[in-house]
Amino acid sequence: MARILLVDDEKMARTLYGDYLRSAGHVVTAVGRFEEFREALEAEAYDAVVTDLILPGADGMEVLRYSKERYPGIEVVVITGLDKVDPAVRAIKSGAAEYLVKPVAPEALQHAVRRALTTRDLLRENASLRQYVSLLEMGQRIATTLDRERLAIAVSSALEAQTLANAVLLLLREGGPLKLHGHSGLDPQVVEELEPVLCSQLQGIRTPRALDALPVPYEHVLAFPASDGELSLGQIVLFFSSAPPENVPEVAGFLSRHYAMALRNLGRFAEVEDLAYMDDLTHLYNMRYLHLVLDREVKAAQQTQGTFSLLFMDLDHFKSVNDTHGHLVGSRLLVEVGRVLKSCVRERDVVVRYGGDEYVVLLRSTDAGGALKVAERIRRTMERHAFVPREGIAISLTTCVGVASFPEHARDKGALLDMADRAMYRGKRGTRNVVYMAALDLESPPAERKVAG
Structure with missing residues (x-):
């Protein structure tokens, strides 16, 4: 079942096409003018728009453009009485999912809407898959970075890209209290003021949390621990000017685990490197x-x-x-x-x-x-x-x-x-x-x- 917005200036067409779509199990809202169409889109969320190409004071192409520009997740099916190729080509090029010529049989309309919704779902799944693959690649890149400075840059870049954070600050623990590892999007003077405050607030913290009363011009500040099993190796702090995306906890948690893995690998690599530079007998440098x-x-x-x-x-x-x-x-x-x-x-x-x-x-x-x-x-x-x-x-x-x-x-x-x-x-x-x-x-x-x- 989907929510369909039907746009046609003819009352008979609205009734007929509305019945076709309702019989297929969809919820239909029918309007006759472009202004009513805009008001309906602002009032509720819709999965698809079915519109006539000719409307009073506007046309179906304007409905199509408005839908795609303001609500890109909506699929649009265009219906017209013009049996010409040019309008169809223009509609498809502008993003229409289907183009139907009147008279439209019930099965044709139902099939067109069903195919448009299927296309939308596939595009969403594809976008989600691409984001997942990108996130996975970033996690692998982070986990295999063995240079301290490059690691800070890689983690900050990945977090900004995947969480849309306005700024990132990284803290690490090396056998003692937390200390600054790297940052992005923050003024150095602000970082200097923030570091002791954050190190104090996040010392020993093992769960994600929101932070308040910080000297920063950001509405939301979220902290995520970088842990490898029971071992806490650092903290990721994200700064947002507005409400963060819903997937931030999942994405930041995934990247923070890879950050912890990288810090653990960095420590092991340093131990091995130290052995290569140590004298076996005196344990002085060689x-x-x-x-x-x-x-x-x-x-x-x-x-x-x-x-x-x-x-x-x-x-x-x-x-x-x-x-x-x-x-x-x-x-x-x-x-x-x-x-x-x-x-x-x-x-x-x-x-x-x-x-x-x-x-x-x-x-x-x-x-x-x-x-x-x-x-x-x-x-x-x-x-x-x-x-x-x-x-x-x-x-x-x-x-x-x-x-x-x-x-x-x-x-x-x-x-x-x-x-x-x-x-x-x-x-x-x-x-x-x-x-x-x-x-x-x-x-x-x-x-x-x-x-x-």
Whole structure:
């Protein structure tokens, strides 16, 4: 059963066609003028319009155009007494579902309306299917994104497209309180004010909810948790200037689950990535990571006219520790050296086990003078420290430290490492337990220098 609006200026035609359609089970409203047609459309919802092509003060083509422009979900069947091709072509091109020529048999009218309604239903199903496929593709794209910035952009874009939100804000949790991940459609100053408020309101919230009393010019604000099973990984906040579409909870819930999956995958990927850059013994960063971070540091320093420094260290007479106490004690000593080094530098500096008993420290935003002070602090701390006391022994150990700074001593990572290594080697060839600054005339270490020296 469908609701049909019948438009014909002839009373007899309205009665006849109305009876045809009612006998097929439809509910029919019949009007005779264009103005009555508009009033009827505004008053009630209709599934189809059946109109005569010739009306007083207007025509069926105007009815057709008005219906399609204002109510695109309505199908229109045109009836006329003009047995000509041109009006039929114009009607079909303008969006008419069917074109019938008088006299119209009951079966023909019923069939035309039934086919028009079937076409409408198929179009709706097709549109719904396309939206579902688009949503599915967006969800898959989100779930497989392993770059943090690209993930924020992908999620925000998908939410704006699928929910018609005016603005989006994303919060994530990384082993602590919520913090900002990304946003779209919001002024940065507004985001700065919103972030602490939203992080406080949504901390520990596991169900969707509407948010009130926020300092934003939006009538509706909805929050959806991004959860993976029992684990809450973040929040999606949507801002609407008017009432949000009815499907927003379903769509936002679907995308928030994929956002959570992506955050979980991102965390797992980071763990695997960390393992690739960690030294198995000391759990310091390894040489692979050193080259990666040096590339970044050189690029950043070139762009900002900044500086940083490298400390290249080698333990003095470490081979004798292995020979006297065994390799197990030697390995534990190397682990303890890593802890001592980290205690002497800032958290943002990078401590690396370069290989064997060699270590490198990258001191961010530190010139040669500052690096020299840190190097001397390390040398003194190592000299005074009693290593591996749990083994029932207290091993004394010293180190040679070479210092080189960017851009004072070198302007690329290879030359900088070489200069720091040469400075360290000068100490190894001399008294040991010493700090040397890089210089152009320093001797290059032998190609096959003993690592355990």
